[in-house]
Amino acid sequence: MNRRKTYWCGVVAAILLIGTAQAADVIPLGIPAGVRMTAEGVVISSMTEIDTPAGAVCPGEEAGLETGDILQTANGVGIDSSETLADVVHNSEGKPIELVGLRGETNISVSVQPVQSTSGDGYQIGLLIRDSMAGIGTLTYVDPKNGDFGALGHPVTDVDSGARLPLETGSIIPAQVVRVEMGTAGKPGELIGTYDFSTELGKLEDNTARGIFGTLTDTSLYAGQSTVSTAEPEEVHTGDAEILSCVSGAQPKRYAVCIEKVTPDASDCRNLSLRVTDETLLETTGGIVPGMSGSPIIQDGKLIGAVTHVLVNHPDRGYGILINNMLDATG
Structure with missing residues (x-):
């Protein structure tokens, strides 16, 4: 029996709970950012x-x-x-x-x-352990009233064990995408980025099963941009949509996707099944690649969710989390 393998975009996601977040007015970002954090303790990555x-x-x-x-x-x-x-x-x-x-x-x-x-x-x-990590991800949204942001749509985890890291301290730092490793069937691609560790864009305050959250201190990231409403689950439907993502440099672009299935009550973050239809993105990345986690998904002028992971054997297809589930994670 053939089984579809999945690969988390950036880091492995954990189980989510469906919540009852209220619609909000936020700014979709799609900006690449470096995620730097230290764990509250150390993680056993492997044993020897x-x-x-x-x-x-x-x-x-x-x-x-x-x-x-x-x-x-x-x-x-x-x-x-x-x-x-x-x-x-x-x-x-x-x-x-x-x-x-x-x-x-x-x-x-x-x-x-x-x-x-x-x-x-x-x-x-005989323990091999990890006490910190750094990687590239995508900022999903920011609330311009207070700078509160959400990103990734899944947790930051230990790359070897898959364990969610309990956050002690963390920050968001500038990043640029300098190279793309294209995804092909059976081999996930990757966004390769550079980081500016001397500058801090914001504080990371929570690492949850439904994303990472904190406060952006650099308002220039979203100054002058217009807000959009977040969609309620019942507003999300199959059909055309867009993702806002950056696969070169630091400025995001819009790419066409098709929402093929909506599962509001999914217990594993797979609320949205999507397929990349944008020829430019397919030619550049092969579809969805690690590092695109958190890319906002826009439909009918509203923010409906964020990209979370890709099907290894079908890199043009992937999954996303509904935005209300991310908002619920902030309490």
């Missing part, structure tokens, strides 16, 4: 076996840890970086280490026994 005199072992796995777990304390010490955890392990003198953290929304607590490797690198517990 350690060669010891007694054979190869992975203490973390033997203790019951899993990839995607978030580690927050080690022997009562707050873990804010990979270096902090490495110091605790190095100074353990071989005694068990009590690790506390999260697995999804569930609290976990395990005791890990460090081992010494035959390579002479001191005590280790």
